[in-house]
Amino acid sequence: MFKKVFAVMLALLLGMSVFSCNTEPAATTDKPTEAPSDAPTEATEEPTEAPTEAPTEAPTEAPTEPATTEAGTVYAGMDSGIVRDGTPKKYICLCFDDTTKQDLKIIEMCKKYNYYDVTFFTSTGLYGADWTAGVGVSHVRFTKKEMQSGIYDGFDLAVHTYHHYPLDQYEKTPKTVISEVTKDQKNIYALTGVYPVVMAWPGGDPNVTRGLMKIVAENTSVGLGRGTTSTHKFDLPKEMLWLQPTAEISEATVFSDLQRFLDAECTEDMLFFCWGHGYELDIYNSYGKLENLIKTIAEAEGVERVTVSEFYQLFKNEIPAYIPED
Numbered sequence: 001m002f003k004k005v006f007a008v009m010l011a012l013l014l015g016m017s018v019f020s021c022n023t024e025p026a027a028t029t030d031k032p033t034e035a036p037s038d039a040p041t042e043a044t045e046e047p048t049e050a051p052t053e054a055p056t057e058a059p060t061e062a063p064t065e066p067a068t069t070e071a072g073t074v075y076a077g078m079d080s081g082i083v084r085d086g087t088p089k090k091y092i093c094l095c096f097d098d099t100t101k102q103d104l105k106i107i108e109m110c111k112k113y114n115y116y117d118v119t120f121f122t123s124t125g126l127y128g129a130d131w132t133a134g135v136g137v138s139h140v141r142f143t144k145k146e147m148q149s150g151i152y153d154g155f156d157l158a159v160h161t162y163h164h165y166p167l168d169q170y171e172k173t174p175k176t177v178i179s180e181v182t183k184d185q186k187n188i189y190a191l192t193g194v195y196p197v198v199m200a201w202p203g204g205d206p207n208v209t210r211g212l213m214k215i216v217a218e219n220t221s222v223g224l225g226r227g228t229t230s231t232h233k234f235d236l237p238k239e240m241l242w243l244q245p246t247a248e249i250s251e252a253t254v255f256s257d258l259q260r261f262l263d264a265e266c267t268e269d270m271l272f273f274c275w276g277h278g279y280e281l282d283i284y285n286s287y288g289k290l291e292n293l294i295k296t297i298a299e300a301e302g303v304e305r306v307t308v309s310e311f312y313q314l315f316k317n318e319i320p321a322y323i324p325e326d
């Protein structure tokens with residue numbers, strides 16, 4: 001135990017990211033200003049266990065997702081109501097991974113400020129999974145029944161892949177990658193009636209490869225994949241399928257990044273993209289901090305709050321899925 005505490009404190013002093021969702025967020029480079037005071041001391045250990053039910057062979061089920069032109073299918077993010085008329089705008093995305101039970105508090109905060117332009121990334125093959133032992137702080141996903149009860153109604157529900165496997169292990173078996181993405185899409189569609197077209201890479205940047213981007217681009221209708229390396233910048237992404245966020249909710253710089261964004265002169269389209277996990281709120285006891293962030297964004301003037309799906313739909317014709325390597 002003391003070794004763990006020492007390791008955590010050392011990591012914090014060194015400014016390392018000490019928590020993760022599996023292995024994400026991987027590249028939090030900023031030292032949190034406040035070390036978790038009364039957070040569970042084991043909360044900061046990297047969960048080392050992979051999902052126990054890793055497939056030993058590729059699933060045989062072929063993807064049967066609807067074509068993008070299929071009549072009657074409602075695709076996520078089409079109804080932002082935003083018209084891109086050449087006027088530069090400031091876009092803000094906020095999203096959370098894993099759909100664990102801490103999301104109830106996040107949703108409560110969002111509703112309090114009437115802020116529904118928020119995306120939650122879910123793994124529908126992990127209904128009810130409890131990773132608390134690996135993560136060290138409560139990490140319990142909603143059951144199917146709970147998901148069907150409308151917890152996320154009004155919000156954007158998107159793909160975090162079916163089992164949350166580290167997909168780089170399956171680059172040589174594209175069928176598995178395709179199945180992991182499309183099964184999640186289909187299940188979310190069954191749940192919400194809206195077909196998701198964006199994802200967050202499971203495990204974050206350590207488990208993303210350019211080969212995976214190509215597999216997803218060529219075989220699925222998912223057109224955006226979020227990574228985990230904070231840029232602290234407001235440029236639009238160069239590639240949709242490895243979009244790097246501006247900031248992470250537990251970073252010490254998240255508020256200063258947001259303030260710089262809000263204060264900046266808008267001469268071209270800008271993006272503030274912030275992500276996190278509900279369980280981080282338990283690690284850092286940072287519910288108040290998140291509420292302040294949500295309130296600040298919800299009340300900000302001169303910005304366009306969009307879901308990740310809406311951002312994708314607005315820019316999919318301008319930002320390539322990926323730039324092929326020479």
Ligand SMILES: [Zn+2]
Nearest residue numbers: 021097098203
């Ligand atoms: Zn995750």
